[in-house]
Amino acid sequence: MTTGGDPVVSGLIASLARPGGNITGLTNIAWDLAGKRLELLKETVPKLTRVGVLWNPADPGGTSSLKETEAVAPALGMQVQSLGVRSPKDFETAFKAATGGRTHALIILQSALINAQRTRIVELATKNRLPTMFGEGAHVESGGLMSYAPSSADLFRRAATYVDKILKGAKPADLPVEQPKKFEFIINLKAAKQIGLTIPPNVLARADKVIR
Numbered sequence: 001m002t003t004g005g006d007p008v009v010s011g012l013i014a015s016l017a018r019p020g021g022n023i024t025g026l027t028n029i030a031w032d033l034a035g036k037r038l039e040l041l042k043e044t045v046p047k048l049t050r051v052g053v054l055w056n057p058a059d060p061g062g063t064s065s066l067k068e069t070e071a072v073a074p075a076l077g078m079q080v081q082s083l084g085v086r087s088p089k090d091f092e093t094a095f096k097a098a099t100g101g102r103t104h105a106l107i108i109l110q111s112a113l114i115n116a117q118r119t120r121i122v123e124l125a126t127k128n129r130l131p132t133m134f135g136e137g138a139h140v141e142s143g144g145l146m147s148y149a150p151s152s153a154d155l156f157r158r159a160a161t162y163v164d165k166i167l168k169g170a171k172p173a174d175l176p177v178e179q180p181k182k183f184e185f186i187i188n189l190k191a192a193k194q195i196g197l198t199i200p201p202n203v204l205a206r207a208d209k210v211i212r
Helices: 033-044 062-072 090-100 112-116 118-127 137-141 152-167 189-194
Strands: 050-055 079-084 105-108 132-134 146-150 183-188 209-211
Touching: 033 062, 033 105, 033 132, 033 146, 050 062, 050 090, 062 079, 079 090, 090 118, 112 118, 118 132, 118 137, 118 189, 132 137, 137 146, 137 183, 137 209, 146 152, 183 189, 189 209
Parallel strands: 050 079, 050 105, 105 132, 132 146, 183 209
Antiparallel strands: 146 183
C-alpha cells in the first residue's frame, strides 16, 4: 500500500474511508504534491515556463497524476509537455521529445517501469542538462537532482499500527486508509553541479536533506 500508488484507481479498495475488502493501510498519495513539486522547480529555475512530465500511461494512477499537474501549472506560468513511456526503449525518445519541445525541466511520476529505469533516467537527465524533480527520495540518492515525496520510513512505521489492530481482531474493511503526514524535500548538489545549475539559497534552506 505504501508504494502502490492510488489504491482506489488501482481497484484495490472501494474508497479511502471505507476500504470494503481485506486490504487497508497507508497510501503514498497526497493530492497537493503536483503543485508543490512544480513550485519547488519554479523556485529552483525561476525562468522555467515549460516542464515535461515523464509518466507511464499503462499505470492506473498515471493519468490522474498528469491531469493534476496540468491543472496547477498555468497558475505558476508553466505549460506541461506529456512524455509517455510504456517500455524501456521509449526513454531515449521521450528525452529527445523533451529537448526538441524546448522543455527545460522534468517531473517524474512514479510507476514500476520508471522505478526500474531509475539509473537510466538520471543519466539521460544529466546528459541533457535537465533539472529533474522525482517522486521518491531513492532517485536522488541514486544521482537525481531533487525529490519531494512522502517519507517512506514514516509510512512503514505507521503501518505497524495497522498490523497491531488487525492482530487484535479488527477487520481491514473497517480501517480507513490513511494518507501521508510527513514529507521530505531532498536536493543533490552533486547532480546540480553536473548540469551547471546553482540551487538558490532560499530553496536549499527548505530542504530536509542535502546530498553534497
